[in-house]
Amino acid sequence: MAYIDYYSILGIPKTASESDIKKAYRKLARKYHPDLNPNDKVSEKKFKEINEANEVLSHKENRKKYDEYGEHWQNAEAYEKAKQQQGAYQQNYKGASGGYSEEDFSDFFGNMFGGRASGSGGRQVKFRGQDFNAELQLDLKDVYEAHKRTLTVNNKNIRITIPAGIENGQTIKIKGHGGAGVNGGPNGDLFIQFSVVNNTKFKRDKDNLYVTVDLDLYKAMLGGELMVDTFKGKVKLNIKPETENGTQVKLKGKGFPKYKKEDQFGDLYITYQIKIPTNLSEKEKTLIEELQKLR
Amino acid sequence: METQKLIPIQLICNRYNVPVSFINTLQEFQLVEIIVENEDYYIHTKQIKEVEKMIRLHYDLEINLEGVDAIYNLLKQVKSLKQEITMLHNRLRLYEDL
Incomplete structure (x- = not known):
């Protein structure tokens, strides 16, 4: 069970007055309050520590016990005394962002002062639970x-x-x-x-999908048909003759489903990347040279 | 507007043990909208969470209403910026592997 230095948590000396404790607590609570740091786990943890420190040190009797036993709190006599006082402790902080569970507080705190009781005194407020x-x-x-x-x-x-x-x-x-x-x-x-x-070859932007497909040089020049993958199966595309590298076509309604709009889909954008044949044979080279002369 | 979704201000004030003037001041700062129906004053249930937050800021952290107003508006900006960052991250992914 770890000894926790509540004074250092609040950044005050052991001689701090009640008003010093209150001031230090207010300052730190404003900095780390969950309402001011939504979804920030570090601040939430820090805020719980600050609360714990404040709850002990702002309570005269508890502070006295804490000062007296310090790290030797495991002393049996003190433990027994603390046990007898279970339930006497009253939480003075009321639910900033909902009820924190007992596990949120240190073992030290739980054993020494008998855990947290439900809030009482001051404003009797019904708060929503923590999100x-x-x-x-x-x-x-x-x-x-x-x-x-x-x-x-x-x-x-x-x-x-x-x-x-x-x-x-x-x-x-x-x-x-x-x-x-x-x-x-x-x-x-x-x-x-x-x-x-996204582990797929498709890129997504909201409900539109983007994909690049390879297109062989001859199909790009002469036109033809090409089977391409969509997110849900394959489709056959007609390639226009003389299709240029980087040409983008849109397949309407073949994109991603629109959020909460049943049977509505975005579009799929296909970009052609023309593949140049490699490892040309002598015959191919000769034919291509002839083609070149024609241009 | 459905009446079930409206909560009388008096009920809120009794439950949270805050004076009605607190809610009125929140309205003056345009932090809540008060709805008047048949001469009764209500707020919409969707605003309850925010009102609770403002009660905590004011009464538990002793932040004055000018401070609550500033915090509330800054938190709104933070939320909107976080959403924008997420949206931009998503768009950036489009170009990352190119």
């Missing part, structure tokens, strides 16, 4: 069609439908699946941010 944030990594292929997934959040299984066409970095909200409300307030929400990994 939870989760990240889910999916392949681009996974998000081509809507599908269901089961996620485990805080030991609870949640089955969600992931709509087709979700974008990398997009966040969806699952209402009521965040932390439990404080003092009977409603539960927070679960925010899932999607990280869409």
Whole structure:
């Protein structure tokens, strides 16, 4: 069990007055408050430490015990005393961004002062529970069609439908699946941010797809047919005679599904990259030279 | 607007133990929109989360309303910039392997 120096967490000397503690806490709480640092895990951790330090040091009796036993808190007598006082401790911070669980606090704090009791005194406020944030990594292929997934959040299984066409970095909200409300307030929400990994040859820009395909020189010059891959199967393309390198064609509706718009798709843009034949035979060289003379 | 989606201001103030003047001041700063129906004052449920946040900033962190206003608007800008960064990252991927 680690000894935590609450004074250094708040950046104050051991001789600090009550008002110094309050001032230091306010200053740091403003800096690291979850409302001011959304989705910042480091700030959230720091804020919990600051709260823990403040809750001990701003409470006269607790501060006295902490000062007295310090790192030798494991002393049995002190432990027994602390046990007897379980429940006496009253939390003075009320739910900045929802209820933090007991695991959020150090073992030291839990054993010494008997854990956190529900808030009382001061403003009796019902707060929404903490919003939870989760990240889910999916392949681009996974998000081509809507599908269901089961996620485990805080030991609870949640089955969600992931709509087709979700974008990398997009966040969806699952209402009521965040932390439990404080003092009977409603539960927070679960925010899932999607990280869409593209392992395909297609490039995606919103609901449009882009791909480069090889086109042989003769087909480019004379025209013909070419089978190309789309995200969902192959299509046959007619190549116009005298197609230039870098020509882009659009296949309407062959792109990615539009988010939450059923049966609507973006377009697929195909860029032709003309492949020059290599390892020419003597005969080929002669024929090409003849062609050159004709130009 | 559906009435179920409106919450009387008095109810919010009782629940969060804040004076009605606090909500009125938030409106003066254009941080919330107050809806009047049949001479009763309401706010929309979608604003509750933001109001809670402002209550915490004001009462728990002792930030005055000018500060809350500044923070609220800066957070909005941060959110919008983060979204723009994500969108630009996605677009950049198009050219990365070229």
